[in-house]
Amino acid sequence: MSAAAISVTDLRKSYGDFQALRGIGFDIREGEVFGLLGPNGAGKTTTVEILEGYRRRDTGSIEVLGFDPQRFEIGFRERIGVVLQQSQLLPNLTVAETHRIFAGYYEQPRDIDEVIQLVGLAEKRDARVRTLSGGQKRRLDLGLALVGDPDLVFLDEPTTGFDPAARRIAWDMIRSLRSLGKTVLLTTHYLDEAQELCDRVAVLREGLIVRIGTPAELRGTSLETEIRYRKDGQDVVVRTLEPTRVLSELTAEALAAGRELEGLEVRRPTLEDVYLELVAGE
């Protein structure tokens, strides 16, 4: 078991009367890809921005790479890479120039051409940033987050607004971060994204973690099985904890009547079903 890159205990944060975080705790191991899931306003961005050092916590203890982020030490900033939800960086400079400027901020930057290659912008190396597409700008953001060779990368909704092809490309890049041994904390409201990328996810709702675990564990927390079929042209959906008995009764009945169970489908709930159940409340 490797050491914790991030460790959070009883973290609380209020904005005026609004309690954005009502006491959350979790650990992220080195090299892990960890996802924070939840609807808008659940506290994802507040959590990430506290861990990045942008916001101060009210109470609770936090350790990120051995630092307290709110002290905002340069040594801490040397070791993190940040992709913000939205950013318009330097529109008149080229991809390579922007990387060179950011690389200059770090003690031991990576080779900029290697980074540009890694994020798939080699062909756009000398293009002005203003001419890049939305997806390419996002990849530039990722490149700039990697150019300092950080140990920990924060990605706040890295694929929001992407078309499906661009998302696939972004996913491949995030997977490549894992193979570089980086710890990644990402927020998303896409379930498939969490399922594809994350070793573990925490689901936030109204400032609390309602579930935490691997995507498979999360799916497993809902024991109900869903049985669907068609009867007289109508869709019938049965959710049950006793699929064997229900199926047996259904098939027996259909056999006796000489009918077919049209469109019969038996499935475990997807992560999405579980998630919607979790964020909707009990």
Place this chain on the structure above:
Amino acid sequence: MRLFLHQLRAEQLQFWRSREAAIFIFVFPMLLFLLLGSVYSGTISGHPAREVLLAGMLGYGAANTAFAGLGISLVIRREGGLLKRIRSTPLPAATYLGAVLVSTLLVFALQAVLLLVLGRLLYGTHVPDRLGSLALVLLFGAAAFAGLGLAVASLIRSAEGSSAAVNVILLPMAFLSGSFGPTRRYPEVLRAIGDALPLRYFIKLVNGVYLDDRAPWHYGTAAGVLAAWGVAGLVVAARRFSWEPRSA
């Protein structure tokens, strides 16, 4: 120091690469000087009119570059998330702001030199006798306007309106302070307003050193008022400056 020079280079690259900045901030005061210079002639209060205009344009240039240019660019950077993003890198905030300020002063220094050269070549204005003092005064004024630029950037909320808001302050100020010509014949009310503005005192300093060839310390009051404006700007900025977008 290495980081400072690195950022200074980055700032210069950004400035000259941006067509809007290069035209509106750098070229525009020279253009105005050429236009107004072509219609001014004779003398004003015993000085060649074009030299009076040149002094006014040096004042306008300082306010345009250090107040308007710096203010607008900081708002755009803040609202676009660049300031926030820079904040998460190891570049210290003071180094970043220092490089931004020095870069602004460099741009103005070059502009001032070009204004003096243009005046000499086209309108026969004289080369300042107290070149060192003039340089000092120009730098001092530009620094005060940079303080006000930081303040205005801290007060403006969105990038869209920033250019309009800043120019609504800048152009009347330049007019009332005598950038475009002497204010002697202005109505009393306008002159009274002008007498409260920092650009008025900056132009007074430039006039004194360039036109009257006197040492800058003869203008202690003017320098004091200008410095007070600059410090007031810094105080507002220290209280209200934000690295994060306001309108998000």
